[in-house]
Amino acid sequence: MIIETVTSQLLELFPEYAQATEHVVEIVALEEQPSPEAKKGKKEQLVTRQNGLKNCSYDACGYHLDLQLSTGQLLAATALLFKNGFFLETITGVDWIKEKQLEAVYDFSRYDFDLCRVVVRTRVPRENPAIPTITGIYSGASWHERETHDFFGIKFQGHPHLIPLLLPEDADFHPLLKDFKA
Amino acid sequence: MTEPIVLQPDETFVLNVGPQHPATHGVLRVKMTMDGEYIYNAETVIGYIHRMHEKMAENRTYSQYLPNLSRLDYLSAMAYSHGYVLAVEKAAAIEVPERAEYIRAITVELNRISSHLVWFGAFVLDLGGFSPLMYAFDDREQILDLLEGITGSRLTYCYFRFGGIYNDIDEDFIQGTRQFIKRMRKALKMYRKLVTTNIILIKRLKGIAPVSVDMCQRYGATGPVARGSGINYDVRKNEPYSVYSDFDFDVPVFTECDAYARYNVRMEEMEQSLRIIEQGLDKLPDGPVNPEKKPKAIKLPPGDYYSTVEAGRGSFGIRIVSDGDKNPYRLKLRTPTFSNMHLFDEACRGMLIADALAFMGSLDLVIPEMDR
Amino acid sequence: MTLTFLNIFIAVVIAIAFVAANAAYLVWCERKGAGFIQRRPGPTENGLWGLLQPPVDGIKLMTKQLMIPGGVDKIVFIIAPVLAMFPTIISFVTIPFSDQIVAHNMNIGLLMIFVFGSMSAMALLMAGWSSRNKFAMISSVRAVSQAVAYEIPMLVTTITVVMIAGSMDLMEIVHKQGGGFWHWNIWPLQNGLFNVLMPFSFLIFFICSLAETNRAPFDLGEAESELVAGYHTEYSSMGFGLFFMGEYANIVIGACLTTIxxxxxxxxxxxxxxxxxWFLLKIYFLIFTFIWIRWTFPRTTIYSLLNLSWKVLIPISLFNLLLTAGLLKVF
Incomplete structure (x- = not known):
């Protein structure tokens, strides 16, 4: 099964994540001031995930493997997935403003009936978001990265043509950032 | 025509195809660097009707976002709504009555046929044949009338609700659909005689615009584009959702990788969709179409959800990142045309302009869906 | 002498009227024919069965502003549409509609029609070149290569017919075919010769006249889904109108020639x-075939078009020429 193959290959590549797969611990990073829902007396806690490989339930969340890694490891993981016949579904970003982080999410899937959806995510600080481009491996990442750059301002280093795609060519704003005001 | 052409990079001119051009089916622009009639290089410029649907999702509730989905792809709006409601239902663990799922599948497949009919007409129009468009629109009109009868709208349907559908179908719809299936089977036979086997069409499409399996993988092409390249990938079969596992249908796959293969995939798909609709009507269970307890305000548990459906043009994915609030924290729409169109730049190099525009037509573009 | 000039003048006026009426009402016919083929009514709003549509369209075209975009070659830009229309009108002067109805019969009538007919390619080239528009330029280059490629088989087939008739006088050519349909040049057997290639000659001539008039499936010059509107992209008002009428006038000429x-x-x-x-019946049947073909077939590409001409039509027509010459010599 491809899930096991990919898991073992990924762990071979990043042995430090072997621990993480065994015990997925979500640690509380920092306490925040009460959110609007604090009226109910609840205290919101911010949960930041640590880098690591998670086996997920496909029925619950729609993918099998969830790999969070550091930006430096992205290219190696992507190349591994490419070699295993995965195609790139999409790239997107998430603005975790409370953690002051931006997350880039890469979705991979396969064409054959050996179903395996892999999510690769990497987090970068909000002030200087820079992620290496994967256009060298997946040519189709080019537009997805440009779009993510449009919306979040994540700079994909080494991208051959990082100009606005969906936004106007002189756009200097990033509308999907949570602090964006139109 | 297929001999390799050595293009001269220093003897080129730039041809601006679009944003208003008859072959781009909307506002799409391709900056083509041409060497005579051959394309030396092409750069696609999109985003002319970008509406930031993803930001809209962040400042409205899950239910309020429902109508937005049908504005993505105005030709197969049902499939997009379907993807969204399935994603939310999966995350919120909402049970859907079986009858509702059957009706969803029937309407989605009807919508798929109407979408493919528009493509069929527009594609042959791209090749210079005008009449099939009128025939296709005539058939499509029947579908629109049927769907209008149950949903109230003709194009941008908002028929699905979380946990069910807006209202039940009636006997008129069932009878009308059965009649339509008969009519459409006849029409498809005629299309095959009139268009598919036409010598000029075959000459225009056979061997034109090859898209290799490798290119599909690198660009993430899905749907008929991938199936025309011999990739047996259909979300309805690979990851059966809704009630598609109950239906007996084939996924047409052609290995020629050319424009004619993509053409044939879509023509075959219409027939398979008819089969699905027929089985759906036969098997349609009785019962309610909405759950007993209608979910009011939907809040998804915090987390990250991904869901895919097979839309008219390929796999439509939706990623919802929830923080437990009543609005999505982040909602990403993975639209198939976006990936399918991207490979145009690379694939059209060295092609004649006429072939490139036939290629563009064979990708079945819907620009609002690409620009979102 | 004066009488001859007067005659020709009247003839030209009648020809212009005939061409204009034909061009206008062929558009109507085309739209009705397209409607019939496409299961829709076609124009219905203006007048009975939309019969007033052509004059209304004409008024619309004439009252529009003739835009001359900046940077065009003005003189050439203005001459081009005139040149598209004028040669076709001249060609009508020598076409015999019947034994009596001919404006001015010439013993080199066929030659004259071809001389003027080849000028329309010039008009397309001028229009496309002067427009300063890349689509128009590509289109004009296409139109010229197409015109050159299809003029050759057309001329060669015509020479075959001329050899059989022994004359370039159109009247003479028709007279030679008189006396029932089995005498027509379309059949292998005429004038005591048995030439199996004659039906093919007819087909070649018909295909060439389709291509020469830029009609679908050979409408590569206009190719609206590729080149927007081709050579007349930048033309508005009657500039466009003249091209439009010229196209239909060319169709009538093509049909007339095929008939003759x-x-x-x-x-x-x-x-x-x-x-x-009978003449009118035949030409309108051919025109209907033109319309029928246009609304049925998709467009070819420029290379398959040229291949068809150079690799199929020209060899066949040349062989036919040789065969006919041989047969004429032997019998």
């Missing part, structure tokens, strides 16, 4: 009541 050369002109298929009505 291959279908026996005004001759009745059964030898009864020969007259102008």
């Amino acid at each position: 050369l291959f279908l026996g002109g005004w001759d009745c298929p059964f030898g009864l009541f020969p007259g102008v009505w």
Whole structure:
């Protein structure tokens, strides 16, 4: 099964994540001031995930493997997935403003009936978001990265043509950032 | 025509195809660097009707976002709504009555046929044949009338609700659909005689615009584009959702990788969709179409959800990142045309302009869906 | 002498009227024909069955502003549409509609029609070149290569017919085919010769006249889904109108020539009541075929078009020429 193959290959590549797969611990990073829902007396806690490989339930969340890694490891993981016949579904970003982080999410899937959806995510600080481009491996990442750059301002280093795609060519704003005001 | 052409990079001119051009089916622009009639290089410029649907999702509730989905792809709006409601239902663990799922599948497949009919007409129009468009629109009109009868709208349907559908179908719809299936089977036979086997069409499409399996993988092409390249990938079969596992249908796959293969995939798909609709009507269970307890305000548990459906043009994915609030924290729409169109730049190099525009037509573009 | 000039002048006026009326009402016919083929009514709003549509369209075209975009070659830009229209009108002067109805019969009538006919390619080139628009330029280059490629087989087939008739006089050519449809040039057997290639000659001539008039499936010059509107992209008002009328006038010329050369002109298929009505019947049947083809087939590409001409039509027509010459020599 491809899930096991990919898991073992990924762990071979990043042995430090072997621990993480065994015990997925979500640690509380920092306490925040009460959110609007604090009226109910609840205290919101911010949960930041640590880098690591998670086996997920496909029925619950729609993918099998969830790999969070550091930006430096992205290219190696992507190349591994490419070699295993995965195609790139999409790239997107998430603005975790409370953690002051931006997350880039890469979705991979396969064409054959050996179903395996892999999510690769990497987090970068909000002030200087820079992620290496994967256009060298997946040519189709080019537009997805440009779009993510449009919306979040994540700079994909080494991208051959990082100009606005969906936004106007002189756009200097990033509308999907949570602090964006139109 | 297929001999390799050595293009001269220093003897080129730039041809601006679009944003208003008859072959781009909307506002799409391709900056083509041409060497005579051959394309030396092409750069696609999109985003002319970008509406930031993803930001809209962040400042409205899950239910309020429902109508937005049908504005993505105005030709197969049902499939997009379907993807969204399935994603939310999966995350919120909402049970859907079986009858509702059957009706969803029937309407989605009807919508798929109407979408493919528009493509069929527009594609042959791209090749210079005008009449099939009128025939296709005539058939499509029947579908629109049927769907209008149950949903109230003709194009941008908002028929699905979380946990069910807006209202039940009636006997008129069932009878009308059965009649339509008969009519459409006849029409498809005629299309095959009139268009598919036409010598000029075959000459225009056979061997034109090859898209290799490798290119599909690198660009993430899905749907008929991938199936025309011999990739047996259909979300309805690979990851059966809704009630598609109950239906007996084939996924047409052609290995020629050319424009004619993509053409044939879509023509075959219409027939398979008819089969699905027929089985759906036969098997349609009785019962309610909405759950007993209608979910009011939907809040998804915090987390990250991904869901895919097979839309008219390929796999439509939706990623919802929830923080437990009543609005999505982040909602990403993975639209198939976006990936399918991207490979145009690379694939059209060295092609004649006429072939490139036939290629563009064979990708079945819907620009609002690409620009979102 | 004055009388001759007066005659020609009147003839030209009548020809212009005929061409204009034909061009206008062929558009109507085309739209109705397209409607019939596409299961829709076609124009219905203006007048009975939309019969007033052409004059209304004409008024619309004439009242629009003639835009001359900046940077165009003005003189050439203005001459081009005139040049598209004028040669076709001249060609009508020598076409015999019946035994009596001919404006000015010439013993080199066929040659004259070809001389003027080849000028329309010039008009397309001028229009496309002067427009300063890349689509128009590509289109004009296409139109010229197409015109050159299809003029050759057309001329070669015509020479075959001329050899059989022994004359370039259109009247003479029709007279030679008189006396029933089995005498027509379309059949292998005429004038005591048995030439199996004659039906193919007819086909070649018909295909060439489709291509020469830039009609679908050979409408590569206009190719609206590729080149927007081709050579007349930048034309508005009557500039466009003249191209439009020129196209339809060319269709009529093509149909007339095909009728005269291959279908026996005004001759009745059964030898009864020969007259102008048979001629009109034949040309309108051919025009209907033009319309029928246009609304049925997709467009070819420029390379398959050129291949068809250079690799198929020209060899066949040349061989036919040789065969005919040989047969004429032997018998």
